[in-house]
Amino acid sequence: MESQKGKWWKKAVVYQVYPASFKDSNGDGTGDIPGITSKLDYLHSLGIDVLWICPMYESPQIDLGYDISNFEDIHRPYGTLQDMQDLIDGCHERSMRIIIDLVINHTSELHQWFQESKASKDNDKRDWYIWRQAKYDDQGIRKPPNNWRSIFGGSAWTWDEATEEYYLHLFTPKQPDLNWENEAARRAIYASSMEFWLKRGVDGFRIDAVNMYSKPPSHPDAPITNPSMEFQWAETLYCNGPRMHEFLSEMNEVMSSYGEIMTVGELPHTPDRSEVLSYVSAAKKQMNMVFQFDVVCIGYGKDPKFDVVPHDWRLSELKKAVENTQGLIMGTDAWTTSFLENHDQGRSISRFASDKPENRVQAGKMLALMNATLSGTLFVYQGQEIGMVNMPQSWGIEEYKDIESKNFYEEVVKTSKGDSKALEKAKRGLQYLARDHARVPMCWDSSPQGGFSTSTDTWMRVHDLYDQINVADQEKDQSSVLSFWKTALKLRKEWASLLIYGDFELFDLEDEHCFVYAKRSDCNVALVVLNFTKKERDWKAPKEFNGKSFTLLTSTYSGDGKPGELRPYEGRLYVQV
The missing domain is CATH 2.60.40.1180 (Golgi alpha-mannosidase II)
Known part of the structure; x- marks a missing residue:
C-alpha cells in the first residue's frame, strides 16, 4: 500500500450522480447531462475530485438505465453525445476526472446484438447470449433449464417462442445476460462499452455486477434454501465463477493502453476476505478497488430484503462491517472504499441514525465524519452532502417507481391476497430500504420543485422537505450538513496519511x-x-x-x-x- 500512495484514485473524493434526478436544464421534468455540467463549479467547491455518472446510455429504462440498448449513444432525454463530451471536457477543465458506469453483464433486449441473437438459432450472434433448451417434468410440462431465481424475482430464464429456447437473465427478462464464454462477444463488449468512451476522455469505470460474468457452464440447480419458493437464490453459483479473474485480467489489459484508468467494481455476495483480495490485489492487475456490501446491507431481511423491522440491527454489527472492509488493506497490496450511500440504497441518515427533525442535521454530520475518516477512496452520493433523507412515510405506494420495489409489492399483493397487515408491513420495508429513496430529485433551493426543475411534472416526486433540505440554504449556514462535509473533506486531505491511508x-x-x-x-x-x-x-x-x-x-x-x-x-x- 505504501508504495502506491501516489495513485490519483486513492486520495480522490468521488461524487456519484444519478442523471435523471440531479438537475433538469430544459424543464421537461427529467434531469439531464447539461444540468450536470451546470453544477460542476458547485462540485469543485465541495472538494470533489472525480465525478461518477450512472448510466446515461440509450435505454428503454426498464431498470432505469441499467438496461442498455446502445453503449455508444445517449438516452435522448439526458442529451446527446456532444453534451456528454462537454461534460467530460468540463470536468478536465476544472482538474476533475470523470468515470462512468460499465454495465456489461447484460444488455437491453432491444440491443442490436440481442435482436440478432434471437433471430434464429444459426445467427452469428446466437452464442453472444446464453440460450438453453427446456427441461420437462414427469407430466411433460416445460420447465426452465434450472431453478435459478432472478435478482428481481421469478425465474432467471425466459422462454422465446420463436426459437423455442430459454435465455438467461439474472435481472429482468428485458436484460438478457451476455455470454462471456464467447471471445468475439467479449471483444465487441470491450470495443463498444470501454474503448469507445476511453477514446473520448473518460478516466475510468464503476463496473456493475463485476463478479457475475462467468457462470458454471453446466448451470446446475441452486440449493433449496427457501422451500416455499419455486425458484431459489443462486448467487453462490453465478457470482465469482470459474473464469472471472481471466476475464478481468483481459479487460485490464485493454484499458492499460489508455493510461492510469480508475476501476471500482460492484462485488456482491463475496463475504470471504481472501476472495475479495483476489480481485483487488495490485499484483493481480484486475481492479483498483471494489464496493463490498458489509455496511450497506446491515438491516436487510434474509429473503426478501424488505421483510424487515426497520432499525432492527445493532451498532456492533456496523462496527464489525466497517472493521472488515477497513482491514482489507492492512498488510496487503489491496485498496478499499468508504461509502454509505449509492443509487441502490436508502438514505444513510434514515437507515443508520435518525431522520426526525430534531436529529437529522446532527445525524448527517456524524455520519459524514465517519465516512470521511475511513481509509480508502471516498464515495459521496448526490444529496448525501446536504443530508437528504428517505421519502416520507405518508407517500403512497404509487410513488415507488423502481422495478425491484414494484415487483416486491406486487408479489406481496398476490401471495397475501391483499391482506392489509401484509401490505402495511411490505410498505414499511420499502419505506426503509427501497432504492427509490436515492432517486428522489436533488434539492438545490427552496423554490418550487426544489430548484431541480421548472416543471411541475417531474419524473419522480420532489421531496416534501425541499424547503428545509437544499443546497442554497445550507451554503449560507455554517452549522449545516453541507458546511460540515466541506470541513470534513478538507481535513481528510490535510491529514491524508491518517484518514486516507491509516x-x-x-x-x-x-x-x-x-x-x-x-x-x-x-x-x-x-x-x-x-x-x-x-x-x-x-x-x-x-x-x-x-x-x-x-x-x-x-x-x-x-x-x-x-x-x-x-x-x-x-x-x-x-x-x-
Whole structure:
C-alpha cells in the first residue's frame, strides 16, 4: 500500500450522480447531462475530485438505465453525445476526472446484438447470449433449464417462442445476460462499452455486477434454501465463477493502453476476505478497488430484503462491517472504499441514525465524519452532502417507481391476497430500504420543485422537505450538513496519511451506543468518537491513550462540549501528533 500512495484514485473524493434526478436544464421534468455540467463549479467547491455518472446510455429504462440498448449513444432525454463530451471536457477543465458506469453483464433486449441473437438459432450472434433448451417434468410440462431465481424475482430464464429456447437473465427478462464464454462477444463488449468512451476522455469505470460474468457452464440447480419458493437464490453459483479473474485480467489489459484508468467494481455476495483480495490485489492487475456490501446491507431481511423491522440491527454489527472492509488493506497490496450511500440504497441518515427533525442535521454530520475518516477512496452520493433523507412515510405506494420495489409489492399483493397487515408491513420495508429513496430529485433551493426543475411534472416526486433540505440554504449556514462535509473533506486531505491511508483499529465492540476507533500512520494517531444515539452518552478514551495529549480537530457541534460526554449524534475527531 505504501508504495502506491501516489495513485490519483486513492486520495480522490468521488461524487456519484444519478442523471435523471440531479438537475433538469430544459424543464421537461427529467434531469439531464447539461444540468450536470451546470453544477460542476458547485462540485469543485465541495472538494470533489472525480465525478461518477450512472448510466446515461440509450435505454428503454426498464431498470432505469441499467438496461442498455446502445453503449455508444445517449438516452435522448439526458442529451446527446456532444453534451456528454462537454461534460467530460468540463470536468478536465476544472482538474476533475470523470468515470462512468460499465454495465456489461447484460444488455437491453432491444440491443442490436440481442435482436440478432434471437433471430434464429444459426445467427452469428446466437452464442453472444446464453440460450438453453427446456427441461420437462414427469407430466411433460416445460420447465426452465434450472431453478435459478432472478435478482428481481421469478425465474432467471425466459422462454422465446420463436426459437423455442430459454435465455438467461439474472435481472429482468428485458436484460438478457451476455455470454462471456464467447471471445468475439467479449471483444465487441470491450470495443463498444470501454474503448469507445476511453477514446473520448473518460478516466475510468464503476463496473456493475463485476463478479457475475462467468457462470458454471453446466448451470446446475441452486440449493433449496427457501422451500416455499419455486425458484431459489443462486448467487453462490453465478457470482465469482470459474473464469472471472481471466476475464478481468483481459479487460485490464485493454484499458492499460489508455493510461492510469480508475476501476471500482460492484462485488456482491463475496463475504470471504481472501476472495475479495483476489480481485483487488495490485499484483493481480484486475481492479483498483471494489464496493463490498458489509455496511450497506446491515438491516436487510434474509429473503426478501424488505421483510424487515426497520432499525432492527445493532451498532456492533456496523462496527464489525466497517472493521472488515477497513482491514482489507492492512498488510496487503489491496485498496478499499468508504461509502454509505449509492443509487441502490436508502438514505444513510434514515437507515443508520435518525431522520426526525430534531436529529437529522446532527445525524448527517456524524455520519459524514465517519465516512470521511475511513481509509480508502471516498464515495459521496448526490444529496448525501446536504443530508437528504428517505421519502416520507405518508407517500403512497404509487410513488415507488423502481422495478425491484414494484415487483416486491406486487408479489406481496398476490401471495397475501391483499391482506392489509401484509401490505402495511411490505410498505414499511420499502419505506426503509427501497432504492427509490436515492432517486428522489436533488434539492438545490427552496423554490418550487426544489430548484431541480421548472416543471411541475417531474419524473419522480420532489421531496416534501425541499424547503428545509437544499443546497442554497445550507451554503449560507455554517452549522449545516453541507458546511460540515466541506470541513470534513478538507481535513481528510490535510491529514491524508491518517484518514486516507491509516490503519483502522476498533475499540469496545460491544458498546451499542458509541463507535470509537483509531486511525494510525507511522507518525500520528487519530481518534474518532461517534455517538449513534439521540441521548447524551458518557465516553472514555481507550486505556492506551491515558495520559497522552490529543487535540480536537473538529466536532459535529459548534461550541465546546464536556470532554467525557457526547451530545446526541455527536462525532469528534482528535489527533495526537
